[in-house]
Amino acid sequence: xSKKGKKKKTKVAPTPExxxxxxxxxxxxxxxxxxxxxxxxxxxxxxxxxxKQHGLKVKxxxxxxxxxxxxxxxxxxxxxxxxxxxxxGVRGLLNRTSRRGVFGEKFTDAMAEELIEMEIRINNE
Numbered sequence: 001x002s003k004k005g006k007k008k009k010t011k012v013a014p015t016p017e018x019x020x021x022x023x024x025x026x027x028x029x030x031x032x033x034x035x036x037x038x039x040x041x042x043x044x045x046x047x048x049x050x051x052k053q054h055g056l057k058v059k060x061x062x063x064x065x066x067x068x069x070x071x072x073x074x075x076x077x078x079x080x081x082x083x084x085x086x087x088x089g090v091r092g093l094l095n096r097t098s099r100r101g102v103f104g105e106k107f108t109d110a111m112a113e114e115l116i117e118m119e120i121r122i123n124n125e
Contacts, residue, residue: 030042032092034091034098035087037084038084039084039085039086039088039102043078043082044085044088044092045103046078046081047086048089048111051115052115054073056074056115058090058094058115070090071083071086074090093112
């Protein structure tokens with residue numbers, strides 16, 4: 001097939017006025033998404049600190065109502081955290097890949113162990 005008549009894709013950078021509008025409406029703010037819910041990164045970074053201060057821990061097999069209660073407690077301690085931020089922040093702790101995506105690669109497993117109740121299985125040999 002000939003290339004005659006095909007259109008080339010071009011990328012258009014936003015103008016300074018558009019960037020100003022995006023900043024005004026908070027669209028430049030960095031977000032992370034988990035299970036279709038978007039959370040703001042600056043607020044989600046506060047969640048592990050709040051959980052550590054108040055002794056809140058999540059467990060792998062917790063029900064949705066138990067996780068919702070932890071999210072509610074986190075929001076009580078810091079009212080700037082929205083329900084979506086709490087949802088992504090608390091549920092992002094349970095899985096290694098989601099933890100890396102939500103909190104970044106510098107949030108190690110050792111840091112997560114303080115916030116997650118681990119079940120230790122011992123083999124009797």
